[in-house]
Amino acid sequence: MLKKLLATMTILCLCGSVTQTASAAQICCEGEEWLKWSAETQTAYLTALLLGTDRGFGDGCFEGLVQASSSPNEIDDRALRACLRKTPRFGKDIAVYAHRVTSFYQTYPKDRSLTIQQVFSEFSDDRDRTAKQVHQKLIVERRLD
Secondary structure: OHHHHHHHHHHHHHHHHHHHHHHHHHHHOHHHHHHHOOHHHHHHHHHHHHHHHHHHHHHHHHHHHHHHOOOOOOOOHHHHHHHHOOOOOOOOOHHHHHHHHHHHHHHOHHHOOOOHHHHHHHOOOOOOOOHHHHHHHHHHHHHHO
């Protein structure tokens, strides 16, 4: 019985380290993968990312206020609107953002380890950063790590 338990735990540990390695490899090279995709795939990916972000902010704001409220039936509308205003805005055609992400990865090959989500969020209408500004921001952040 003890041998089976140890064998199972060993297999789980090995699977966990394989998953972590695969995950690290995926995170490492998202910029490389992005550049291999067609424009259609890139825009579909960003559209899905945008929808997920919107939904996440909406659900997070609502659930946070429900938890903070003394009564789940009484949500402070003003607080909900204030929270939802923090949702990153992307008002331009999605192809504009896809082009910016592509341009960023092409211009700064050493930054291809950044996830697509990290790069995309820097180009939100709220931040409206240029590729150079994103790159410079990352240099500062790397120095702080």
